[in-house]
Amino acid sequence: MTPIDYFIHLDNIYLKAVIYVVLAPILGGLLAGVDRKISARMQGRIGPPILQPFYDVFKLFSKEKIIVNKFQNFNVILFFVFMVFTGSLFFLGGDLLLVIFALTLAGVFFALAGFSVNSPYCHIGAERELIQMMSYDPMIILVAVGMYQVTGTFRVDAIAMYDGPLILYLPGVFLGYLHVLTIKLRKSPFDLAMSAHAHQELVSGLKTEFSGTTLALIEIGHWYENVLLLGIIYLFFAFNSFLGVAAMLVLYFFEIIIDNTYARFKWELTFKSTWLVTALFGAANIIILYYAMQP
Amino acid sequence: METIIFLIIFPAAISLVLLSIPVKSVRRLIAVIANIALIAGTIHLLYGSAGETIRYELENVWIERAMLTLEVTLSIYILYMGIRFRRYLVVFFTLLQLALLVHFEAFAIPAVPVAHNLFVDNFSIILALIIGIIGSFICLYAIGYIEEYHERHKESEDNRRFFFFLMYLFLSAMFGIVFSNNLKWIYFFWEITTICSFLLIKYHEDEESIDSAFSALTINLMGGLAFAAGISYAGIYAGTLELDRLIAEGGAYAVIPAALIAFAGLAKSAQLPFSSWLTKAMVAPTPVSALLHSSTMVKAGVYIIIKVAPALKGTLAAAMLSYIGGLTFLVASFIAISQSNAKKVLAYSTIANLGLVVACAGIGTNEAIWSAILLIVFHAVAKSLMFLCVGLIENKLSSKEIENMDFLIMEMPKVSAAMIIGISGMFLAPFGMLISKWATLKAFIDFNPVMAIILAYGSAATLFFWTKWMGKIITIKYGLKNREKVVSPWEWTTLAVLSFMTIGVCIIFPLLSSALIEPYIIELFGVSPSMDRFNIIIIMIIMLGLLTILPIALMYYAWLDKDYKRVGTYLGGANVDNVRFLGSLGAQRTADIRNYYLDGFFSEKKLYNYGLVTAVFLVILMLGVVVI
Numbered sequence: 038m039t040p041i042d043y044f045i046h047l048d049n050i051y052l053k054a055v056i057y058v059v060l061a062p063i064l065g066g067l068l069a070g071v072d073r074k075i076s077a078r079m080q081g082r083i084g085p086p087i088l089q090p091f092y093d094v095f096k097l098f099s100k101e102k103i104i105v106n107k108f109q110n111f112n113v114i115l116f117f118v119f120m121v122f123t124g125s126l127f128f129l130g131g132d133l134l135l136v137i138f139a140l141t142l143a144g145v146f147f148a149l150a151g152f153s154v155n156s157p158y159c160h161i162g163a164e165r166e167l168i169q170m171m172s173y174d175p176m177i178i179l180v181a182v183g184m185y186q187v188t189g190t191f192r193v194d195a196i197a198m199y200d201g202p203l204i205l206y207l208p209g210v211f212l213g214y215l216h217v218l219t220i221k222l223r224k225s226p227f228d229l230a231m232s233a234h235a236h237q238e239l240v241s242g243l244k245t246e247f248s249g250t251t252l253a254l255i256e257i258g259h260w261y262e263n264v265l266l267l268g269i270i271y272l273f274f275a276f277n278s279f280l281g282v283a284a285m286l287v288l289y290f291f292e293i294i295i296d297n298t299y300a301r302f303k304w305e306l307t308f309k310s311t312w313l314v315t316a317l318f319g320a321a322n323i324i325i326l327y328y329a330m331q332p
Numbered sequence: 333m334e335t336i337i338f339l340i341i342f343p344a345a346i347s348l349v350l351l352s353i354p355v356k357s358v359r360r361l362i363a364v365i366a367n368i369a370l371i372a373g374t375i376h377l378l379y380g381s382a383g384e385t386i387r388y389e390l391e392n393v394w395i396e397r398a399m400l401t402l403e404v405t406l407s408i409y410i411l412y413m414g415i416r417f418r419r420y421l422v423v424f425f426t427l428l429q430l431a432l433l434v435h436f437e438a439f440a441i442p443a444v445p446v447a448h449n450l451f452v453d454n455f456s457i458i459l460a461l462i463i464g465i466i467g468s469f470i471c472l473y474a475i476g477y478i479e480e481y482h483e484r485h486k487e488s489e490d491n492r493r494f495f496f497f498l499m500y501l502f503l504s505a506m507f508g509i510v511f512s513n514n515l516k517w518i519y520f521f522w523e524i525t526t527i528c529s530f531l532l533i534k535y536h537e538d539e540e541s542i543d544s545a546f547s548a549l550t551i552n553l554m555g556g557l558a559f560a561a562g563i564s565y566a567g568i569y570a571g572t573l574e575l576d577r578l579i580a581e582g583g584a585y586a587v588i589p590a591a592l593i594a595f596a597g598l599a600k601s602a603q604l605p606f607s608s609w610l611t612k613a614m615v616a617p618t619p620v621s622a623l624l625h626s627s628t629m630v631k632a633g634v635y636i637i638i639k640v641a642p643a644l645k646g647t648l649a650a651a652m653l654s655y656i657g658g659l660t661f662l663v664a665s666f667i668a669i670s671q672s673n674a675k676k677v678l679a680y681s682t683i684a685n686l687g688l689v690v691a692c693a694g695i696g697t698n699e700a701i702w703s704a705i706l707l708i709v710f711h712a713v714a715k716s717l718m719f720l721c722v723g724l725i726e727n728k729l730s731s732k733e734i735e736n737m738d739f740l741i742m743e744m745p746k747v748s749a750a751m752i753i754g755i756s757g758m759f760l761a762p763f764g765m766l767i768s769k770w771a772t773l774k775a776f777i778d779f780n781p782v783m784a785i786i787l788a789y790g791s792a793a794t795l796f797f798w799t800k801w802m803g804k805i806i807t808i809k810y811g812l813k814n815r816e817k818v819v820s821p822w823e824w825t826t827l828a829v830l831s832f833m834t835i836g837v838c839i840i841f842p843l844l845s846s847a848l849i850e851p852y853i854i855e856l857f858g859v860s861p862s863m864d865r866f867n868i869i870i871i872m873i874i875m876l877g878l879l880t881i882l883p884i885a886l887m888y889y890a891w892l893d894k895d896y897k898r899v900g901t902y903l904g905g906a907n908v909d910n911v912r913f914l915g916s917l918g919a920q921r922t923a924d925i926r927n928y929y930l931d932g933f934f935s936e937k938k939l940y941n942y943g944l945v946t947a948v949f950l951v952i953l954m955l956g957v958v959v960i
Binding site: 101102103104105106107108109110111114115118119122126131132134135138139141142145148149151152153154155156157158159160163164167168170171172174175176178179182185186191240245246305308312315316320323324326327 | 739760761766770773774777780781782784785787788789791792793795796799800802803804806807808809810868871874875878881882885886889890893895896897898899900901902903910923925927928930932933
């Protein structure tokens with residue numbers, strides 16, 4: 038039994054909600070810290086302390102409020118609210134499709150934040166963010182479709198308690214999900230819209246004009262999102278929670294390796310490759326499964 | 333029954349009155365009163381309904397004769413137009429239709445008794461509500477719109493009496509379609525909507541309008557011909573002209589007429605391979621696009637498909653129908669990405685959503701029909717709102733291009749708010765279309781995963797083109813002049829009502845489903861889809877609640893938030909001011925922001941051609957398998 042098992046079997050949904058809302062940013066922040074440390078070691082640097090992301094965010098909160106126009110921060114707040122809502126819906130065991138739709142809503146607010154500023158860098162960042170969303174959206178929906186085909190339900194709690202090994206039924210869907218996970222985690226080669234690294238040709242892309250508290254909210258929002266994305270990995274291995282935890286860690290490490298070994302793709306290649314992978318792995322898996330599961 | 337007859341006859345009477353009165357203010361007064369009466373009529377129908385299908389006899393030989401006379405007159409008129417403008421395909425279809433009509437009336441009619449000419453069930457009540465309420469408000473909007481339209485288009489003849497005559501006549505015909513049980517009656521009203529659409533598209537009378545009008549006419553006449561053939565077959569072989577009996581008791585003889593009528597439905601609702609007429613029809617004045625080409629007339633096509641689809645159930649034809657719908661949804665959603673003309677984006681999105689409805693009809697399970705009806709309702713409200721916003725903007729900016737809508741939220745804040753509501757209603761949680769898409773996806777998965785995959789790809793495209801449009805509108809720039817001071821109260825009223833309705837239908841959706849849609853589904857299938865709906869409703873309400881942050885936060889930022897430092901945008905460190913920067917040779921350049929249209933991937937020409945060929949193939953299969 039891992040703590041995740043205890044969490045899944047908790048009956049009190051309010052407690053679950055509190056645990057998620059408090060714990061997710063801590064885990065997400067730590068993950069970001071570890072990520073930076075490992076990346077640094079891969080590049081032969083010592084790297085920042087593990088807690089550096091927290092220091093950064095706390096410092097951002099104390100910064101002066103600098104804006105381009107009065108309404109630019111407004112969409113970011115909605116992005117943050119809906120991101121927390123989406124995560125809660127997932128970890129409370131809600132409908133997986135609704136989780137995906139709510140995630141889309143949060144993503145749309147984030148892109149709109151970029152549009153509303155009227156800055157060329159933000160704008161191109163927002164357009165690319167949309168292209169990324171369009172690229173990964175079909176695959177994410179197919180993840181839900183595949184899980185529904187195997188378990189007969191969209192409810193996350195029921196999927197998490199499903200006994201069979203989902204990964205064996207959905208290997209293609211899983212590979213497709215890994216592909217889009219790289220986009221969602223904003224890792225190279227798919228970090229088109231914005232990136233933390235210094236090698237971005239778009240300055241900071243979408244978040245160029247955001248600073249201070251708003252930037253901190255963007256960061257924390259992404260921590261919530263990353264925890265949610267890892268949660269979806271866990272669902273594939275939910276029949277054995279040790280395996281599930283191991284899979285999350287190994288795959289995140291794998292994403293760090295990818296991040297450090299690939300140069301950035303152009304948006305055309307990102308889009309094409311993602312839709313192709315979705316069709317070849319995700320869609321094919323689902324169609325085969327449909328015929329395999331027919332009596 | 334009185335209400336139904338009132339709803340069919342009254343708008344036609346009003347249309348004649350409006351045509352004959354020369355005084356503008358009197359016409360306006362009559363229009364307002366008529367619309368109030370229509371809305372009251374449809375709501376009366378809703379309250380008076382027993383929740384189940386009721387059929388009415390209304391046997392009268394004079395009605396039949398009047399219809400026949402009118403039908404022949406209209407055919408002669410179309411013949412005249414076809415010859416005058418040298419559109420011989422139109423002449424050809426009309427002649428065939430006339431021949432079929434004469435043959436049928438002369439040979440088969442004495443043998444076919446019709447017990448019930450009219451009927452009402454929950455589905456037709458839902459459509460009547462859409463036609464009555466949304467249609468009325470669009471007509472009110474048109475009063476303000478047409479005034480400005482003629483100011484902008486001095487070159488075109490001021491035929492506004494004829495315009496309103498057609499609009500109200502059209503409402504009448506729509507009510508006729510949804511309440512008729514006699515196939516010949518449906519056909520009669522069907523042809524009237526075709527002709528109204530033709531004349532309204534042609535309203536501007538320039539070459540492009542006339543071309544588009546004939547394109548719409550030709551395709552719909554082709555559909556009409558198939559409809560007439562279906563009726564003849566039903567009368568001669570199945571021995572009935574009643575829609576309900578044909579579907580319920582027709583057996584093997586119902587299959588061919590059902591396929592032919594479904595063909596007519598595909599043409600009417602602009603599915604591939606017929607979609608070209610709808611995108612061309614966008615030259616019509618915007619209220620026409622809102623009323624005929626998004627919220628009602630094209631819905632008549634999917635309505636009849638949903639009605640006849642049970643007769644095809646289990647055949648390959650039904651599967652083909654669902655693939656045609658799925659293909660149309662996919663192709664139209666993709667093409668919409670590459671379009672920068674606002675009305676064309678709306679047209680393609682309409683085609684796409686109707687495609688989903690057709691796909692649901694083809695699948696024909698209780699879940700699928702449930703989501704099809706939801707799609708019809710939500711789409712009608714949100715899309716008519718979008719069209720009317722674009723119409724207003726077009727009058728103010730003299731352009732339908734999305735690229736000219738930069739900073740709209742600063743120039744026309746209220747219209748932009750309505751538009752944002754409309755766009756959200758089209759694709760975002762927790763609004764209507766998303767609820768129905770969620771239901772549709774569930775219906776698709778259980779039927780065939782290929783359809784679910786199509787939906788997944790298509791929705792991704794939808795997300796892209798709506799969000800970039802919304803991004804364009806909400807881009808913020810200071811120092812712009814407000815341009816919506818001179819919008820007429822007619823237009824404001826309609827925009828406000830439709831905006832609230834777009835939000836309202838999401839809130840009353842549980843009620844709508846349990847009071848109207850579910851009884852209909854139970855009557856049809858015996859069971860209603862059992863979904864985890866309670867949870868969904870709660871989640872949707874939470875999301876709606878969270879969205880109330882939106883206006884609150886806006887007010888906070890507008891008035892209360894004072895503690896900030898404003899700077900210019902970052903322009904590579906070479907700013908001259910907020911929008912200009914120093915270029916490479918020291919020249920000042922303005923940063924001009926444009927959207928992506930991804931033409932390399934989603935070009936209209938390429939995709940349309942692929943879609944057309946595939947769809948023709950599917951239609952041939954659909955008709956082929958039932959004939960053999």
